[in-house]
Amino acid sequence: MAKYVLADGESLRTVRCTIDTGTVIAAGDLVAIDTGLIIKAVAASTAVAFCPKGSASGETVCEVSVGNDFTLKGTLDAVFAVAYKGGEYDIEDTTQLIDLDASSTDVLKIDMSENAGTVGATTNVRVRINKPIF
Secondary structure, eight states, X not given: OOSOEEOTTOOOOEEXXXXXXXXXXXXXXXXXXXXXXXXXXXXXXXXXXXXXXXXXXXXXXXXEEOSSOSOEEEOBSSOOOGGGTTOEEEEOTTTOOEETTOOSSOOEEEOOSTXXXXXXXXXXXXXXXXXXXX
């Protein structure tokens, strides 16, 4: 299952970017840029993009989002609470969950609308990329 998906009714502009041969990026991963190449984003990533389709080993390009004029649905590392609305958070290294315990890179911002998330649930939390690559 994809880590992040577009929220209902959202559209997305993408651009084709170069990745290292052998790099595997799953559909729905957040990605970052390192020495001009797209990599899977980690907690230390200071800017990210959304990769809707992913890229298999051996491929040299993938499509990534442009800007941040779209909303994603992702999963928290704890249950959702109303107090998280509007908060800026990092992602976890290996799982790419929204990391409520970390706020050093603040690459994601939780939606402030009434549909931001379901109190007591961890999934389908609406976020925007707070610091886009491009």
